[in-house]
Structures are given as C-alpha cells and as structure tokens.
Amino acid sequence: MLQPAGNFRIIARLDVKMDTLIKGIHLEGWRKVGDPGAFAQRYYDQGIDEIVYMDAVASLYNRNNLAEVLTHTAKEVFIPITVGGGIRSLEDADVLLKAGADKIAINTGATKNPRLISEVSNRFGSQCVVLSIEAKKDDRTGSWEALTDLGREHTGLDVLAWAQRACELGAGEILLTSVDQDGTRRGFDVELTRAVADAVPVPVIASGGMGTADHLAAVAFEGHANAAAIASLFHFEKEDPDSIRAAALELGIPVRAI
DSSP, X not given: OOOOSSOBEEEEEEEEETTEEEEEETTEEEEEEEOHHHHHHHHHHTTOSEEEEEETTHHHHTSOOOHHHHHHHHHHOXXXXXXXXXXXXXXXXXXXXXXXXXXXXXXXXHHHOTHHHHHHHHHHOGGGEEEEEEEEEOTTTSOEEEEXXXXXXXXXXXXXXXXXXXXXXXXXXXXXXXXXXXXXXXXOOHHHHHHHHHHOSSOEEEESOOOSHHHHHIIIIISOOSEEEEOHHHHTTSOOHHHHHHHHHHTTOOBOOO
16 A cells, blocks of 8 residues: 555544534535634644634625634644635635634636636745645535535536646645535545545645545545545544544554654
8 A cells, every 4th residue: 555655644623603613414414513713722632633613604795704813823733734625716715824824725726717826826835835636526526616615616627637737836735625525534535535635746635535544545645635624523522633543653654653
C-alpha cells in the first residue's frame, strides 16, 4: 500500500448555521448539535490536528457569518483553522484571516469566478487557499460533478478537471466532500478521493463517511488522501480524536504522535 506523504492529519469539521453547530446526511436534514466554539475547544483538548469551520447558510446571506465564532475560537485553540462558506471576494477572505483563520475554503465563489482563487492566492499565499469541492457521482457516466450550496446547485463542472484547474490557479489544498457518503458513516468514497489525489499536486482532505478507523486506513492508503475531515463520529461521541489517533497508529497510518 502507498504510504501517505508526511503525517496524515485528523481534522474536525464543524458545519455551522448562524451560531449553532449542525450535522446532516448527504448535506441535508440538518440536526442541531450545540455550541461550535465549545466543540472546537473539546476537540483541541483531545488532540485534533486542525479545525474546519463551514458556514452552512452563507449562500442565503451572500456572506460568511463566522467571524465572531472564529475570533473566540482562535483565542483558545492554537492549531490551524480553515473557514469556508460565502467567500466571494478578497475582502471576505481578509475579514476571516484577520479574525483568526489560517486558511480560506472557497467553493461557490470560485465556481462563479475562478479568478478569485488566483486573487486570494496572490495576496495571501497558496497555503491559505483551500478549494472546497462537493462531489456527487453521476451513475450514468461514472464521473463526479462539483456541486455548490450544500449539494443543491449543479455547476456542470467535472470534479477532476475542476480540481486540476483550481491548482493551476493557485489553490494549495483541496477539501473533497462526497455528497453521497456525507453523514452515513459507511466509509469515505475511496475511488473519488484517489482519482482527485492522483490528479493534483496538492494535499487532499477526504470528507464524508467516516465511521471507523478502518475507513481512515482505506482513504489514507487506498485513497491517497493526506487528511480526513470528521464530523458526526466526533459530534455524537461515537469516537474522539484521541481514540481515532490511537487506532490509526495501530493500523500504521502515520498520524502525529502526542
């Protein structure tokens, strides 16, 4: 099996609606979970490598509403924080970076204006730019389409071609969410992750479907992912970052030792 390059990162993903942490299945049917800042703090205390905040309703308001949550979190959580949702301009990115974000995840704004990737990358560095892709498989063709607005809107963009173009424009990382697997705990879409990871020169974060440590091993070794973003498994206390890290080490996944 191919060994992931460098340490495989374990990331907590927190989808937020206004000031509430939520979680759904297939990016819909959201349930309220709690205070996002409290969950971020708990995961930090349990040794998580990174935090991803996604504004789940940013498209409704045409802006990201997480600056206050982010500012509070950044005062207590000293690991990389990525923030996405509703970022459509350099100014939007600047506000979130000043509020404490280390990286900006762009989805809808980039599909409507691909130059936004280059603009943010040129201003703040490619290490700050994460292309967020919501991928759904077309069973007729076997390919994946990039969706936006929590999987509600079709773009007509082929995921592999879009990922490659985004990297050429300056994206430094890809957050790859399988709409089909999201929230199911049936495992990541390994085929999707491997296809994207093998097509681009930047790290790929697999998101959607984490249910067991074996799923982590599959997406790391077979899917060639560099990291995994985990939500419901942590939010509903089926596992915690400590237990997943210990299991990953037993499986030979090169995660950060604590």
